Amino acid sequence: MTTTTASAPAPAAAGEPPPSMHGGIEAAADTRSSVPQLEVRPTRFGKGVFAKKEFKPGEKILQFKGRIYSRKEYLSKVNPEKCHYMQIGDDAFLGPTTTPDNFVNHCCEPNAGLKIHKGKAFLVAVDTIAVGSEITFDYSTSMAEDHWEMDCACGVPSCRSRVRDFKYIPIPLQHKYIDLGIVPDFVMRSAGLADPYDLFHAAEVTRGSEQMRVAHA
Numbered sequence: 001m002t003t004t005t006a007s008a009p010a011p012a013a014a015g016e017p018p019p020s021m022h023g024g025i026e027a028a029a030d031t032r033s034s035v036p037q038l039e040v041r042p043t044r045f046g047k048g049v050f051a052k053k054e055f056k057p058g059e060k061i062l063q064f065k066g067r068i069y070s071r072k073e074y075l076s077k078v079n080p081e082k083c084h085y086m087q088i089g090d091d092a093f094l095g096p097t098t099t100p101d102n103f104v105n106h107c108c109e110p111n112a113g114l115k116i117h118k119g120k121a122f123l124v125a126v127d128t129i130a131v132g133s134e135i136t137f138d139y140s141t142s143m144a145e146d147h148w149e150m151d152c153a154c155g156v157p158s159c160r161s162r163v164r165d166f167k168y169i170p171i172p173l174q175h176k177y178i179d180l181g182i183v184p185d186f187v188m189r190s191a192g193l194a195d196p197y198d199l200f201h202a203a204e205v206t207r208g209s210e211q212m213r214v215a216h217a
């Protein structure tokens with residue numbers, strides 16, 4: 001991930017070549033060519049990812065890549081001023097890349113979200129994203145780390161000013177993101193919430209045993 005602070009970071013921490021899952025260092029030109037429906041270009045915060053086609057809600061935009069680091073490795077490597085790591089599990093952090101997934105900015109009113117399926121992390125549209133629009137997601141939906149935070153100046157009316165772990169964002173916003181299906185299980189658990197299956201199952205059990213007794217009248 002990249003940041004939305006005024007002092008935008010370089011694509012990767014200086015002196016640390018971006019690792020790749022594919023056995024080598026990816027070409028610097030990858031930001032232009034690897035995902036033809038996306039474009040990486042400068043923004044007021046450094047670089048951002050823009051749509052070159054229209055995306056519909058639920059449509060997959062890209063896969064987040066990078067070498068996977070443990071929490072311990074992540075904590076030893078991360079530079080809080082230039083964070084390009086993204087948490088995808090309790091003990092799994094994707095490292096920096098040179099591909100568009102490295103440059104997706106945070107926004108407090110995002111048009112995309114994170115979905116993790118079988119250990120792979122994908123960015124999916126949650127709104128219709130028009131050609132030319134910047135694509136963003138809410139970094140808090142991937143954060144259960146109690147370590148890295150950042151200031152936010154995304155400029156939307158509901159900007160939280162500070163991007164922190166999911167458990168700290170307002171409850172109504174948590175519910176909005178959960179309803180959109182863009183809160184990974186490990187993030188749900190970190191906020192003291194069961195995963196969606198458990199919630200569904202608990203509701204079914206409650207209905208069966210209590211005959212729809214109204215619990216919050």
Ligand SMILES: [Zn+2]
Pocket residue numbers: 107108152153154155156158159160161
């Ligand atoms: Zn913001």
